[in-house]
Amino acid sequence: MNMSFKSRRSMAALLSLLVLALSAGIPRLATAMDGLMLDDAWSRPLPPTAANGAAYLVIHNHGAHADRLVGGSSDIAERVEVHDHVMDGDLMKMVRLEGADIPAGEVVTFKPHGLHVMLLGLTRPLVEGEQYTLTLEFEQAGNQEITVVVEDRGMGDMQHGEHGEHGDHGEKKHEEHGGTGS
Numbered sequence: 001m002n003m004s005f006k007s008r009r010s011m012a013a014l015l016s017l018l019v020l021a022l023s024a025g026i027p028r029l030a031t032a033m034d035g036l037m038l039d040d041a042w043s044r045p046l047p048p049t050a051a052n053g054a055a056y057l058v059i060h061n062h063g064a065h066a067d068r069l070v071g072g073s074s075d076i077a078e079r080v081e082v083h084d085h086v087m088d089g090d091l092m093k094m095v096r097l098e099g100a101d102i103p104a105g106e107v108v109t110f111k112p113h114g115l116h117v118m119l120l121g122l123t124r125p126l127v128e129g130e131q132y133t134l135t136l137e138f139e140q141a142g143n144q145e146i147t148v149v150v151e152d153r154g155m156g157d158m159q160h161g162e163h164g165e166h167g168d169h170g171e172k173k174h175e176e177h178g179g180t181g182s
């Protein structure tokens, strides 16, 4: 270090200015600043007649504070809701949630058969290979935009659920699906 005393002083001044600027509530520049990282967002392609769709993604909370996904919006759907699947006897059904907790330091995966972002009243079809923008609303981090790609990642999970099959047909393939998501 051969910096003069003076230049070190001004460096320190610059740094404190920067800290000041950062703490002064600059509008959200990037999701990373909120501790949330939204990743791997995708939707299944659906026939043009489908009224509703779903979006899946992975949310990392790198921050020190818990957050909560409470809703969202998109120009591809009239309404965006947070949904989960629960067992109702032998049948799996969707339920709307007030919000999905994203605990500090954890990763929450939205995936077929589990938590998902529900797209109600599709305004255009979910076509393989296309993309759309989804805005997710978090209690702490506010609105966060993510690009969702429409791609077919295999229909095994969804058909399994929709047909209400039980796990007792020796279809190990489906059980593997369930275990890989977390």
Ligand SMILES: [Cu+2]
Binding pocket: 054, 083, 084, 094, 095, 116, 117, 118
């Ligand atoms: Cu749903």
